[in-house]
Amino acid sequence: MDMLLSSPTFVFIQVLNSISLGMNLFIIAAGLSLIFGVLRVINFAHGVFYMFGAYIMYTVAQDLELGFVTGVIAAAAGLAVIAVVVERGLFQWLYGKEHLMQLLLTFAIVLIMGDLAKVIWGTDQLSVSYPDGMDGALNLGITFYPSYRLMLAVIGPVIFIGLFLLIERTRWGRLTRAATQDMEMLSALGINVPIIYVTIFLIGAALAGVGGALAAPINSPTPGMDATIIVECFVIVIIGGLGSLWGTFVGALIYGFVFNFGSVIVPNWQDVFAFLLLMVVLLIRPWGLFGKPEREGH
Amino acid sequence: MGWNMPRGVLISCIVVVAALAFIPMADSRYLIDISTEILVYVLFALSLNVIIGYSGNVSFGHAAYFAIGGYANAILLTTYEWPLILSFPTAVVLSGLAAAFVAYFCTRLTDIYFAMLTLAFAMLVWAIAFKWRSVTGGDDGFVGVTIPELIDGRVPFFYFTLIIVTISTAVLWMICHSAFGQTLVAVRENITRAGFIGVNTRLMRIGAFVVAGSFAGIAGAIFAMYNRGVYTESAFWTESAQVLIMTLLGGMYSFFGPAIGAATLYLLERFANEYTQYWPTVLGVILLVIVLVLPEGLVGLAKRVRERLAGGN
Numbered sequence: 001m002d003m004l005l006s007s008p009t010f011v012f013i014q015v016l017n018s019i020s021l022g023m024n025l026f027i028i029a030a031g032l033s034l035i036f037g038v039l040r041v042i043n044f045a046h047g048v049f050y051m052f053g054a055y056i057m058y059t060v061a062q063d064l065e066l067g068f069v070t071g072v073i074a075a076a077a078g079l080a081v082i083a084v085v086v087e088r089g090l091f092q093w094l095y096g097k098e099h100l101m102q103l104l105l106t107f108a109i110v111l112i113m114g115d116l117a118k119v120i121w122g123t124d125q126l127s128v129s130y131p132d133g134m135d136g137a138l139n140l141g142i143t144f145y146p147s148y149r150l151m152l153a154v155i156g157p158v159i160f161i162g163l164f165l166l167i168e169r170t171r172w173g174r175l176t177r178a179a180t181q182d183m184e185m186l187s188a189l190g191i192n193v194p195i196i197y198v199t200i201f202l203i204g205a206a207l208a209g210v211g212g213a214l215a216a217p218i219n220s221p222t223p224g225m226d227a228t229i230i231v232e233c234f235v236i237v238i239i240g241g242l243g244s245l246w247g248t249f250v251g252a253l254i255y256g257f258v259f260n261f262g263s264v265i266v267p268n269w270q271d272v273f274a275f276l277l278l279m280v281v282l283l284i285r286p287w288g289l290f291g292k293p294e295r296e297g298h
Numbered sequence: 299m300g301w302n303m304p305r306g307v308l309i310s311c312i313v314v315v316a317a318l319a320f321i322p323m324a325d326s327r328y329l330i331d332i333s334t335e336i337l338v339y340v341l342f343a344l345s346l347n348v349i350i351g352y353s354g355n356v357s358f359g360h361a362a363y364f365a366i367g368g369y370a371n372a373i374l375l376t377t378y379e380w381p382l383i384l385s386f387p388t389a390v391v392l393s394g395l396a397a398a399f400v401a402y403f404c405t406r407l408t409d410i411y412f413a414m415l416t417l418a419f420a421m422l423v424w425a426i427a428f429k430w431r432s433v434t435g436g437d438d439g440f441v442g443v444t445i446p447e448l449i450d451g452r453v454p455f456f457y458f459t460l461i462i463v464t465i466s467t468a469v470l471w472m473i474c475h476s477a478f479g480q481t482l483v484a485v486r487e488n489i490t491r492a493g494f495i496g497v498n499t500r501l502m503r504i505g506a507f508v509v510a511g512s513f514a515g516i517a518g519a520i521f522a523m524y525n526r527g528v529y530t531e532s533a534f535w536t537e538s539a540q541v542l543i544m545t546l547l548g549g550m551y552s553f554f555g556p557a558i559g560a561a562t563l564y565l566l567e568r569f570a571n572e573y574t575q576y577w578p579t580v581l582g583v584i585l586l587v588i589v590l591v592l593p594e595g596l597v598g599l600a601k602r603v604r605e606r607l608a609g610g611n
Binding site for chain 1 (some may be wrong): 406576
């Protein structure tokens, strides 16, 4: 606490840490929010997708030594393939069914893929090294800051803008938004709605994969990492408002700040702060900061 | 307890409880342990069904109340040396109060939002249990729970559990078949219409949540003594998922469905663990079967089979 008041440099570093963490989480939570926004499915498997992203990064960049960028691309591609299999093989049977059944289906995927990861990568903690030229710190004038974390803080907004343009400014994005409003009408107009659904699921899963790959040098891939990340992502998307891209972006930033400064002010209690924040937000706005009230089911 | 209980059901219940009462005669530690644990999970799953089957909301954080009941009972018994007769009811009341607090927030929402919020609150409980090391023991767990002499021992503890679970189940049956329970079903079937005829739907949903939380607290309080410890995992969301699966496997639109589901899933896990270390995969496959083939659970399946047989004659 004293540190916080006395040293502007320390505060500056904490601000950067918060943004960096928030942006890493944004990449993952954006996928969850996107899938919910269009498919109306809460994807519990998103955490395990993230974990697979981190493991694929380990295999490609560390084991096969094919480089960091290849690792990120491989993680995205790997998750895209998994997403298509899962969506076509399982999910498509459950659209329009009870949410509970969809939720359970995603949980079944969590269990099966979790075991699969143990079979493939074992149960040890694996370490992934920083990409070349990013293992050091960058001189920002007032202080040095790890360049890898700085890169994370930049990639987040880039992905945000990319997603925003895709959804808001392209014909395909308009069709996607129409699909959330009235899927039957859209398909009556001759649009191939299943293709839209599978593509959204693919993009969402790929984002989880990329998020996992980028987190791998910081959070060493290990079994169980899926269970923690999914709860963090849930907190972020509920704070921001389910299905809202802006909300997820802002929610991720807020989460980053609360988590980081929470751990500075009262060490070890940062998780509790995040949940308290969630409660406060929901007291004031039950649908989250940028969310819209849900439509009545009947 | 004959509150509209059909004679057939009443007789089946008496037979099951009487049969259970004879289990210690078999003189098998293994059998007594399994039976005690199943009884706890039966109560836990039955309590969750008040929210899911009766009020029609899905709680994904039910483990929180199980854990609160467990921690409260363990801490009061051990750290504060309260007698069981005080610590047990206090633990149950605390679980109920926690449920009321959470329900106040969650019932502002419905459906998916409700489920996610219950999950978030449960994780808050988990985070507190994890970090508040001086009181809960943190990730080492709260161990060395003091057990009152009277029930200290495998057989007496089994009878203690059997009595508490039987009474709790009877009370739950009465609650679910009272005017309150029937109103909950009305809220589940059509919340708008229930509101139109003057039902305070939000209060009803909070009521269901409190009942469910309190009975989960009873199950947790028993389990803490049985295990002689409470661990943070008991509040983790995967534990909530487990009890949800038990409830759905049995069948949520039947009062006793979750009990059957709890016993079935527990036994499956017990046996699967003897043959494979990949119980999660087995559970995942069971889930896929529930979701794709048996959305109404084992009770629904039994009904369908019976109807098919009756139709065949």
